[in-house]
Amino acid sequence: MTPPTLLTGWGRTAPTAAHVVRPRSARQVADALAGAGPRGVLARGLGRSYGDAAQAAGGLVLDCTELTGPPRLDPDRGEVTAPAGTSMGRLIAHLLRAGHFVPVTPGTRHVTLGGAIAADVHGKNHHADSSLGAHVRALTLVTPDGRTRRLTPDGPDADLFWATVGGMGLTGVITEATIAAHPVETAYARVDTDRTRGLDATLDLMARTDDDYRYTVCWLDLLARGAATGRGVLTRAHHARIADLPRPLRRAPLHHRPTAPVGAPPWAPPRLLNRWTVGAFNAAYHAAAPERRRGQIQPLSSFFHPLDAVRGWNRVYGPHGLVQYQFVVPFGAEDTLTDIVTGLSRAGAPSFLAVLKRMGEPTPGPLSFPRPGWTLALDLPADLPGLGRLLNGFDERLLTVGGRLYLAKDSRARAETVHAMYPDLPAWRRVRERVDPDGVLVSDLAHRLRLV
Amino acid sequence: MRDAVGTVRTVLLLGGRSEIGLAIVERLVRDGAREVVLAARDGVPAPPSVLTALGATVHSVDFDATLPDTHVKVVDHAVELVGDLDVVVDAFGVLGDQAEFEADPASAARAAAVTYTGHVSVDLAVAARLRAQGHGTLVVLSSVAGVRVRRFNLVYGSAKAGLDGFAQGLADSLHGTGARVLVVRPGYVPTRMSAHVDPAPFPTTPERVAEVVTAGLRSGATTVWAPRVLGPVFAGMRMLPRAVWRRLGR
Numbered sequence: 001m002t003p004p005t006l007l008t009g010w011g012r013t014a015p016t017a018a019h020v021v022r023p024r025s026a027r028q029v030a031d032a033l034a035g036a037g038p039r040g041v042l043a044r045g046l047g048r049s050y051g052d053a054a055q056a057a058g059g060l061v062l063d064c065t066e067l068t069g070p071p072r073l074d075p076d077r078g079e080v081t082a083p084a085g086t087s088m089g090r091l092i093a094h095l096l097r098a099g100h101f102v103p104v105t106p107g108t109r110h111v112t113l114g115g116a117i118a119a120d121v122h123g124k125n126h127h128a129d130s131s132l133g134a135h136v137r138a139l140t141l142v143t144p145d146g147r148t149r150r151l152t153p154d155g156p157d158a159d160l161f162w163a164t165v166g167g168m169g170l171t172g173v174i175t176e177a178t179i180a181a182h183p184v185e186t187a188y189a190r191v192d193t194d195r196t197r198g199l200d201a202t203l204d205l206m207a208r209t210d211d212d213y214r215y216t217v218c219w220l221d222l223l224a225r226g227a228a229t230g231r232g233v234l235t236r237a238h239h240a241r242i243a244d245l246p247r248p249l250r251r252a253p254l255h256h257r258p259t260a261p262v263g264a265p266p267w268a269p270p271r272l273l274n275r276w277t278v279g280a281f282n283a284a285y286h287a288a289a290p291e292r293r294r295g296q297i298q299p300l301s302s303f304f305h306p307l308d309a310v311r312g313w314n315r316v317y318g319p320h321g322l323v324q325y326q327f328v329v330p331f332g333a334e335d336t337l338t339d340i341v342t343g344l345s346r347a348g349a350p351s352f353l354a355v356l357k358r359m360g361e362p363t364p365g366p367l368s369f370p371r372p373g374w375t376l377a378l379d380l381p382a383d384l385p386g387l388g389r390l391l392n393g394f395d396e397r398l399l400t401v402g403g404r405l406y407l408a409k410d411s412r413a414r415a416e417t418v419h420a421m422y423p424d425l426p427a428w429r430r431v432r433e434r435v436d437p438d439g440v441l442v443s444d445l446a447h448r449l450r451l452v
Numbered sequence: 453m454r455d456a457v458g459t460v461r462t463v464l465l466l467g468g469r470s471e472i473g474l475a476i477v478e479r480l481v482r483d484g485a486r487e488v489v490l491a492a493r494d495g496v497p498a499p500p501s502v503l504t505a506l507g508a509t510v511h512s513v514d515f516d517a518t519l520p521d522t523h524v525k526v527v528d529h530a531v532e533l534v535g536d537l538d539v540v541v542d543a544f545g546v547l548g549d550q551a552e553f554e555a556d557p558a559s560a561a562r563a564a565a566v567t568y569t570g571h572v573s574v575d576l577a578v579a580a581r582l583r584a585q586g587h588g589t590l591v592v593l594s595s596v597a598g599v600r601v602r603r604f605n606l607v608y609g610s611a612k613a614g615l616d617g618f619a620q621g622l623a624d625s626l627h628g629t630g631a632r633v634l635v636v637r638p639g640y641v642p643t644r645m646s647a648h649v650d651p652a653p654f655p656t657t658p659e660r661v662a663e664v665v666t667a668g669l670r671s672g673a674t675t676v677w678a679p680r681v682l683g684p685v686f687a688g689m690r691m692l693p694r695a696v697w698r699r700l701g702r
């Protein structure tokens with residue numbers, strides 16, 4: 001057997017070692033599951049979950065990025081079928097050539113289809129279109145009992161389908177999936193941008209105008225003090241039609257070529273990102289945004305995946321890595337949102353990627369994160385003094401209003417807290433135990449949060 | 453398993469009555485550890501009530517440093533009780549009295565066995581476990597006494613020198629396995645163990661040592677000194693000519 005490999009999530013915290021194999025077919029996945037040792041097995045994709053969701057300390061990790069092959073688009077049914085290791089970037093490129101687009105894309109195209117379903121990812125259109133799970137027509141799941149199942153959202157094993165959507169890879173290994181594909185005229189977005197002066201103005205503008213747009217998201221400046229706390233840059237967009245494009249772009253409206261990424265430096269000193277450097281960045285970014293701009297034509301790749309332009313941006317947080325914190329609170333709990341934003345500002349917590357978004361309809365997945373309400377995502381240096389205590393305090397606030405944390409982002413929550421946030425966990429466990437009675441599927445996240 | 457902000461769930465303390473060891477455990481429990489195993493000769497029937505008051509479940513295991521044949525079983529037993537070992541604090545040892553050692557050389561060898569060879573067997577057993585689980589940190593309580601051995605406590609100092617070298621080698625052998633070793637070099641700490649010796653410069657307390665250790669655990673350090681100033685101090689001490697070193701007072 002090969003020597004173990006140290007694995008971390010995108011946050012680069014808490015590395016653990018596991019044996020890694022790269023299956024190339026569903027057959028090899030089934031063989032690997034059958035040969036798992038006493039410390040269990042887990043599928044891993046492109047490693048973009050921030051915490052310990054794609055690690056299995058001392059166990060076997062199936063790197064599924066070689067489960068690839070050409071996606072198969074069925075334009076009549078409006079759906080595409082692809083192996084689970086296909087990256088979102090590859091899928092988007094394939095679909096755009098045929099004038100289609102994915103129903104949901106997260107903030108990076110460097111995720112696998114299987115991983116995206118296992119985390120039930122959402123995008124800037126959650127308020128309008130829900131999360132990826134709502135658009136999965138079928139998926140192929142290999143389970144530790146040796147069976148390969150084709151699952152659908154309303155078929156005979158619908159409970160297993162929904163336990164897998166958002167199930168963090170703990171119900172089996174997804175080897176293929178069929179998702180909806182929507183026709184688009186161009187590879188561009190038509191973007192409206194507005195700058196807001198404070199959190200109240202931000203919330204108000206979003207609440208009033210979200211429903212007029214397919215895609216919306218707001219970047220927040222959490223370091224601004226006083227009345228400016230929570231000022232932001234709100235971008236809202238639709239898919240551009242051919243008629244929206246300036247004349248030169250109309251010749252090749254589906255031309256899609258994501259800009260080649262610039263690499264972040266291989267190493268950054270600890271504490272490079274602190275309240276002063278990030279504060280200055282935030283102020284400059286806010287000031288540079290237009291007060292109000294309408295109808296800007298932007299390539300879809302730079303609208304959806306701006307961070308993909310910098311390869312390895314997570315290294316900028318230094319050797320101790322970063323903690324990503326994402327929660328959702330129901331509509332009506334804006335006070336809690338405001339308190340957390342004020343708390344972060346007061347603590348001088350240097351977050352330069354704080355993103356606020358409104359969420360709509362959830363999926364039935366018991367562990368699926370999205371709920372109707374406001375979701376805020378932000379990252380912080382993991383070595384920020386007092387970070388654990390600060391975030392534990394926010395968790396307590398979230399519990400009182402029925403808020404919850406996103407498992408794909410978590411790297412530090414307490415088990416009891418997460419259990420209270422996901423009341424359907426016992427139901428999910430019962431489904432899982434049916435297909436994995438011996439508890440072969442594990443992850444560091446599942447251990448830490450006692451999910452299994 | 454350690455989380456992103458350094459919180460752990462389980463702690464095994466080898467030397468379950470060690471004041472420094474218990475201070476480290478208490479600190480880890482304050483930061484969120486929930487399962488504690490105290491390993492000492494005949495177990496620790498009356499563990500400090502503060503640990504349970506802080507919300508931890510405390511287990512006790514019989515552990516005799518002088519019986520290396522039992523050490524693998526001790527580690528297995530701890531794993532049966534709490535599962536994966538997130539942090540193992542290796543804190544046992546005897547300081548002894550140099551004059552008594554000189555009068556009874558056999559007792560010196562027995563003390564050296566507790567302070568050195570007992571660690572070799574139990575730490576290798578711990579290392580095997582951490583390697584298999586793919587994560588975990590072994591905290592080894594070395595001492596500045598082992599950095600350069602003084603004639604006034606040469607039995608204790610040489611045993612700590614051996615332990616320190618062993619722990620560093622073990623750290624290198626575990627590199628890349630997910631398991632880590634943190635070597636701790638405290639200076640003079642007034643405790644029951646050191647009550648009979650005269651205080652040395654830069655004294656510290658078990659609580660301060662615990663603070664340095666938990667900071668080292670969070671930052672992923674390989675060596676920490678308590679107090680921190682002893683790092684540069686001993687860098688200088690090591691350079692002193694032998695004739696000067698020999699003459700330094702107690």
